[in-house]
Amino acid sequence: MTRTSRLPALLWGLVLTACLIFSGWQLLRGTSLDTRITALLPDTHQSPGVDRANEQLGAPFTHRFVLLLDAEQPGEAAAELAQALQRAGAVSEVRYRPGDYQLDSLLEVLGPSRYRLLDDHLRATIDGGDISELRRQALASLVMPTGIDQHPVRDPFGLLNRWLDSQLSTRFDTRGDLVTLEVDGKALVVMTGELAGSAWDTGLQDRLTGAIAQFQKAHPKAHLWRSGMVFHAADGAHQARSEISTIGLGSLIGVLLILLVVFRSPVTIATLLLPLVTGGVFALAITLWWFEGIHLLTIAFGSSLIGVAIDYALHLQCARALAGRNFRLRHMLPGLALGLVTSVMAYVVQAFTPMPGLRQMAIFAGCGLLGAWLTVVLWLPMTRVRTTPSTRQLAERLWRVLDRLRGRLGPRLALVLALIAVAIAGVRLQGDDSLRLLNTSSQQLLGDEALIQRELGRDTGTVYLLITAHDNEGFLGRVESLDPMLDGLVKDGHLGGHTSLADHVPSSARQRANLERTRRLYQQQLDQMYASAGLPPALYERALETLTQSPPLTLDHWLTSPLGESDQRLWLGNIDKGQVAGMVTLNGGIDDHAHQQLESLARSDEHIELVDRVEQISNVLGKLRRQIAQWVAGALVVLTLMLALRYRWRTWRVIAPAGGAILTVLTLYALLGVPLNLFHQLALLLVLGIGLDAGIFMQEHPRAHHAWLAITLSIISSLLAFGLLAFSATPVLHHIGMTTLIGLASVWLLTALVQRRVPKDQPAHHDNTHDHG
Amino acid sequence: MSCRTRLRSLPLLMVTLPLWLMALPAHAMSLETLADHLTAQGDVAGRFEQTRYLADLDTRIDGRGHYRFEQGDRVIWALESPVEETMELSDAGIQRNGERIDDDPAGVATLIMQLLNGRFSALADRFDITLEGDEKAWHATLVPRQQGLANYLHNIDMRGDARLERINMAMADGDRLNIHLLPPEEGAGTAAASSQQAP
Known part of the structure; x- marks a missing residue:
């Protein structure tokens, strides 16, 4: 040197x-090790409203988790589980008892406005005029109050209680000081937790899953269901980590063994x-x-x-x-x-x-x-x-294999085969762009997730309507006008449910109309009711006075109150151009009928946008798949031209291993009915790279034993690495592995088959000076 | 979800508390023995009078009616005045005037049933229970353990001799609800009998 x-x-x-x-x-x-599968996904360049909406709607699913617990002694088991989670430092808060939910502001926030908050059923009853039942119930609860703040003057008809009843999920229950949910006849403890950090922090994932695993070990008979991004992220990270160590280690050992056999020198x-x-x-x-x-x-x-x-x-x-x-x-x-x-x-x-x-x-x-x-x-x-002599011997033995194979695939036959392959692949090959490809969660976890989302009506914010308006009132009015249609879809089974801020804060127009209804109710019934209860008639004026002083419930007040905190995710507030925006989330199954209806609704109204993130991502995956195919085809053309400058008519021999291997994979997938996805294509890029290497080296050193030895070793070692990937349970890695396995084997075979026939007894070491034949 | 769980516990408790407390036998001075005797109780029926005192209005609303408790099966609390309303609790849930209350989970009724059958441990989860006196004149005080309930309910005070006689609930805002269970008349084993005997 x-x-x-x-x-x-x-x-x-x-x-x-x-x-x-x-x-x-x-x-x-x-520096954080990112395990988010969605990090693979593109930044879909859309309106800032949609980006923020996506983020906000997904936040609770990301930062919180839900556990359902079935145990023989649920109280003790739940307490132990909560303690384990807190001791592990994985959560900043766990709630599983009624008292864990802070609701002291209920009366403060909703109390003054209760006369303006009437649910659909009560509105219909008052408008219908048959209110004897209403009066009877009111009277009974004056004697024996069955709700909060049922007071002869403040709330003789229990409006607050009725409003709350209409607002809250009826699925939850309390048993023995536990919040429970009945699923298939069993009362399961509902535990919700707030993560102490990021769902993608692998340290936090380990602490959380470790605490749960320990609990399950101590309570083998207890059953847990899990929901939340953190569990999916942990599943993905766990799988990726174990596969990296097994696949990585496996391929390393394999490669080392082969190299040791060939070179015999550490x-x-x-x-x-x-x-x-x-x-x-x-x-x-x-x-x-x-x-x-x-x-x-x-x-x-x-x-x-x-x-x-x-x-x-x-x-x-x-x-x-x-x-x-x-x-x-x-x-x-x-x-x-x-x-x-x-x-x-x-x-x-x-x-x-x-x-x-x-x-x-x-x-x-x-x-x-x-x-x-x-x-x-x-x-x-x-x-x-x-x-070493053994290296030379091996190289010669491989060379004999090459000699036996070479020249069997001439340019004409290759062209015919390529055309047949293109025809088969062109006609039969299907594409698959579904989001399932990106899933790394276990079946068990997916089952848990489906059950909890169904039973709790929890949505992950993947499908929603983005509604814009000039001001808050316009927004609430617009959402209220959509309710009948959405309710219709729910009633006919086309849609699981829908949630928006208008459920909790009626528009001020509606609140005004409600207040009038309440006044009518008081004027018609209150005198008589007081008389029946033996209360002084003077209270009547006082009760009416509370109506005139009742302030409307505003969106801002609700959102800043502890009760409305969880609704903040449904509200974007001011977006650009002096507009406000919020979301109507759609949950449960949305069938094609509902989808079409909502799409046509969104088309007909510029203030309504239907966002389906799953569909969006699938579309992007598909677009990307086609884009990559075009890019690679283009790159191949450019490379062919570039290589033609050096290799002239021999260029087809350089291209054939890579191109042929890609066609082999595509034809095989077409015949086997394996739909082609983005990750297959990414793997084909690797086949392309290795195939080109092989083609180039064989043309650079056509008589060199060392080139063929190196190509063979390189393909074997890559096959070891990727062959093991084919056994990965992560769909992405599996697709990559399978494709490279078939592709690289084809590259090796094709490299040999397309080489020109040469006289047999060329000495190997001459190649360094004379290999540009 | 959160509101419901806590809110529901209060009204339901208030409706049903008198019913299962009636089953407290006088000589049971520990929760365990209470539980034993509760399971041994037969059906109980009789009349009740109640008064709701409203502190801010300094006024009271009176009511009366009849109750009936079928051990392990059903609880009926029938208000007769100022208005007729019958609450019925069973494994099937809660019914008001024979109509199922939709938004009331059946699980709560089951809990009440378990309490009536003497599973006191569940009740002790929610209240600190103090027992005083002897079988001739006993006195129990129930104080909510949790702040949520305590915000509305100060305590529950019960007195009795051979049977439960009075339940006084003191609300946090100064309101009171006093229930007086009149002695069951001889042979008043069924609701029909007790309502016929009612004046």
């Missing part, structure tokens, strides 16, 4: 040291693994710096990608091991450089997608490859490689 080549190597060493220090500092500082193996380490350090540092954090899936996906980086080291070291002293780096450089450029191009296509998660993966993979490549080119030539 000369002095001039030592300087870049030294510089690269300094860069890596800096990267190592930076990453170490970032990780020690507690030092050589160390030099092969060194680029992976340096590539990883470089990629991690750049990703942490760029994104200020790293997604767990990036590491899972990216570390497998860096397995591709072993390509360069393999090509170099195979060549050195076989060539010995005749080795010259400059003969290798064109192939290595083209390999890097094509692979990085294939991965960096992902960086153009609007998915932040994929951008991160693209950057991570690109940097990893670059880091590994620089290490191979700058550092590896300085190491020593032991030449």
